[in-house]
Amino acid sequence: MRSSSLSDRIVPLALVVGALLTTAAFLLAFLVAPLVAGASVGSTEIIGGIAVSNKLLLSQKIFFFHVPVAIVSFAALAFTAFYSIRYLMTKESRFDTRSRTATEIALVFIIATMASGDLWTRFDWGVWWVWEPRLTTYFILMLLVIAYFILRTAIDAPERKATFAAVFGIITFVDAPICFMITRLVPSSIHPVVFSTESSMSPLVLVPFLLALFGMLLVGFSLYRLRLRQVTLTNRIEFLKLQLEEKRQAESRKKRMMEETKAITVE
């Protein structure tokens, strides 16, 4: 058995490239992308010696972190659902490991999205939390992912654990498209529709955003692969330990039997 496949060797490289792309995107976002006009001030006021009629939001820069991270969390959940279906079709435990790992990555990125989103909410809308449709559905998504892990720890039998987790992983994924589409379904939402054909993003905003998006996707994917490798190796070590233990027991039994036969022949 080869210790590292081709994809395992590519993964660290992908991680580095992802980190570089994300860093470049952040630099571009702060240095190149123009400030975005936020809420209007009401009447023209003098801010910083310039007459302005609406506030320019520096906090909007969170967009370049927040949205890519959120997209990666959705992608990770899609992986969870995909491998859950594969598990139910084949009952092979490697698919269960994969869907569990994907959910772990999803949880990491969901928490990053919640943290960055919360800061953004505070500075743009003036409140820490509001029960707005997108926030609510995303919060629910986080609870579901946490519930997935609580469910896993509450079941002992490995096969039953994997099956139930797979079923729950599939139904959890129903909330992901709802969360993604909610800004279109409920027009009162304060979240803007970012992805549409008439998107008004200028190239100066679009380029750093896309760089951050691909960077984050690479980071997410390589984290997933690294974690998967770690879990697989841990499982293999556990298996080897078990085998070693059995072998040792068999040998000691054999030795004891030989000693007994020797004792009998001596007599």
Added chain:
Amino acid sequence: MVRTEMRNPSTLCQFRILLTKDLRIEFRTKEMVTSMGLYALLVLTVYGASLAQTAWGFNILQMSGGLLWVVIIFTSLLGLNRSFSQEKEFAALDGILLVPMDRSVIFLAKMTANLIFLLVIQIITVPLFIFFFLATTTPAETALLIVIPLLVGSIGIAGIGTLLSTITMHTRGKDVLLAVLFIPLIFPLLYACVSATSMMLVGTDDLGAIWRSLALAGGYDVIMILLGWVLYDFLLSA
């Protein structure tokens, strides 16, 4: 030669037998409806205590949709927790699983039984709620229409709840786990139903908004029940 004909009972027949079994058990023990009804009454009493100081100060009609659904959610949680306990006693579920039939029928029968219990409870609870808290208010003319969101919501609660209580049946700390899984999963449905109920009670000019909420709730029901139908076999086989 004597020709013996063995015909499998139709799916509808299997469904009817399973459903009658659940209803008959309930009719004899009255365990589920009594405990759920009593629990609902107790929640209403708690409302009485918590709203007593403010009841005259604000328009309770605005909140009534939400309050009504809180009773329904918690009461259904209690019922769903118990819905499989009698199946586990004396390994009754294993007996059902021995029958060569489509496992999804078990899901549908159990779901329908839970739905019926839930509706019976609502027939008692909703008038009580109106009697206790809305007697001094004047609900809008559309108030009678709240039976639609109540029905749509109950179908979804029964569907999702049956699926999840099958999962939690075999777990440690199953009561808490059912709540942990159930409440986030029911949330989109709850949100849509509460908004439809509130709009109907308070009255709104925007009828489109009511129908949008109901369509959202109905769509969620359909997706979840279809998923339950497909995935139930895996749950019972594990």
